[in-house]
Amino acid sequence: MQPQAFPRVMTGDQYVAAVVRKYAVSTAAGSAASKAANLLVPLLKNWAGRSLLGIALSGSYAKGTAISLGTDVDIFVSVDCAQPVNQIYWSLFQYCVDHQLRPQVQNVSVGVQSNGLNVDLVPGRRQKGNTTDHTLYKRKKDTWVQTNVAQHIQFVSTSGRADEIRALKIWRERNYLDFPSFYLELTIIEALKHKRSNSPADKVLTALKYLEETFIHGGWLTQPTATT
Structure with a gap:
């Protein structure tokens, strides 16, 4: 009898990276x-x-x-x-x-x-x-x-949070939420400004917790000088 083959189980970090990669778009010349x-x-x-x-x-x-x-x-x-x-x-x-x-x-x-x-x-x-x-x-x-x-x-582009922002945008779209992109970007940057973890899953979870525990209760955003 052949041993049963179990499907490969992704780690949280692998899953986040795979989802971000799946929905990534190119802006290179010719895109x-x-x-x-x-x-x-x-x-x-x-x-x-x-x-x-x-x-x-x-x-x-x-x-x-x-x-x-x-x-x-x-x-x-x-x-x-x-x-x-x-x-x-x-x-x-x-x-x-x-x-x-x-x-x-x-x-x-x-x-x-x-x-x-x-x-x-x-x-x-x-x-x-x-x-x-x-x-x-x-x-x-x-x-x-x-x-x-x-x-x-x-x-935004120099924040070092592009993957986390893309992950939360995917979450927003999948949940049909009305959350303007620029304010979502600012929120993620603020949520992760003291985060030193290298784990994509940990950073996404931190951002979601920030939305739940801080943002909805009047959490403030760090914004560039000019307003949109």
């Missing part, structure tokens, strides 16, 4: 996200004209925390002009309409599709002076907000 962005660059350049300062990936793809379950490709379009930010926003929306991109109005972005992916176009007007701060239009409240996209990207 789907890169192609989606590149297809839109000529259109965005034509829209912005001489006011254009730069076009770059932002959001989760730029920070290295994107997952395949529910991450749109964010493209930040920096402009320098005197127009009010609401006019900048609606100008971009109308330009996308005129070019048959079937745009969707969102809060601070204009949603389109490119290369089979959902892409959020975020127009921002750079503030005066030697700064990378920008002003965005918040459509839902018909107001504006100051932000610093470059600072946000640096803060």
